[in-house]
Amino acid sequence: MPDFLNAEECRRIIEAGERIAATGAECEEYLNARVNSEVSTLGTSEEAKLLIEECKVDMAEDAGGGFRVRLEEALVKEILEERVAYVMGLEGRSFFFEEGAWERPTPRRIIIRDQTMVKYGLNDGVPPHVDGKDATLLIYLNTVPEGGGGRTVFPEDGLAVSPISGTALLYKSKTELLHFSEPVNDPTAEKYILQLLIDYEHDYKKGDKIIDFKTGQSYVYE
Numbered sequence: 680m681p682d683f684l685n686a687e688e689c690r691r692i693i694e695a696g697e698r699i700a701a702t703g704a705e706c707e708e709y710l711n712a713r714v715n716s717e718v719s720t721l722g723t724s725e726e727a728k729l730l731i732e733e734c735k736v737d738m739a740e741d742a743g744g745g746f747r748v749r750l751e752e753a754l755v756k757e758i759l760e761e762r763v764a765y766v767m768g769l770e771g772r773s774f775f776f777e778e779g780a781w782e783r784p785t786p787r788r789i790i791i792r793d794q795t796m797v798k799y800g801l802n803d804g805v806p807p808h809v810d811g812k813d814a815t816l817l818i819y820l821n822t823v824p825e826g827g828g829g830r831t832v833f834p835e836d837g838l839a840v841s842p843i844s845g846t847a848l849l850y851k852s853k854t855e856l857l858h859f860s861e862p863v864n865d866p867t868a869e870k871y872i873l874q875l876l877i878d879y880e881h882d883y884k885k886g887d888k889i890i891d892f893k894t895g896q897s898y899v900y901e
């Protein structure tokens with residue numbers, strides 16, 4: 680989806696992420712643990728396995744995973760809530776930020792499990808993995824020059840997407856659709872992304888009563 684965000688919105692998100700980064704609040708430890716635990720070759724084709732092997736060889740020993748910060752909920756909600764609901768065909772549902780699996784999507788809620796900005800420098804990439812949630816929205820916040828690396832690669836589909844500022848990818852990668860981020864290989868280039876991990880699928884049927892156990896409020900799904 681080209682032009683999902685405009686230049687001003689990309690700039691605001693990068694600035695907000697850099698402000699958090701400046702406080703030293705990197706959440707790399709938690710997120711890298713997540714990424715690594717999900718590195719999996721489950722259900723992949725032979726061809727994909729070969730591509731992954733190649734990718735691992737390409738990844739330098741000292742390759743980093745980039746610098747990750749969790750963005751403020753208010754900013755993410757302001758810029759993305761309506762647009763994400765629209766492109767996913769989930770109009771009228773609001774963002775609810777909760778990492779914990781005890782909160783499930785409802786007819787009125789889209790659960791945002793994670794809202795991360797990642798800044799990649801030279802040799803930074805992400806090894807092959809699946810994201811583990813119903814959907815992933817990945818937005819490039821800047822453009823990496825041609826040949827500078829940093830592409831998002833879906834080996835099973837033979838697809839490699841170059842980062843272009845404002846372009847978004849929306850994909851399902853719960854236990855399938857392996858992907859990785861090719862390392863940035865241009866010493867002058869940087870790559871910034873915003874990634875939302877989204878759960879939105881629910882089993883409620885029309886007429887079901889939905890109760891919020893925290894507030895005690897309830898409504899009937901119509």
Ligand SMILES: O=C(O)CCC(=O)C(=O)O
Pocket residue numbers: 714797805810817829830831832858859860861872874
């Ligand atoms: O930066 C990219 O191109 C992909 C990042 C990614 O897949 C992740 O962080 O889960």
Ligand SMILES: [Fe+2]
Pocket residue numbers: 808809810858
């Ligand atoms: Fe991913």
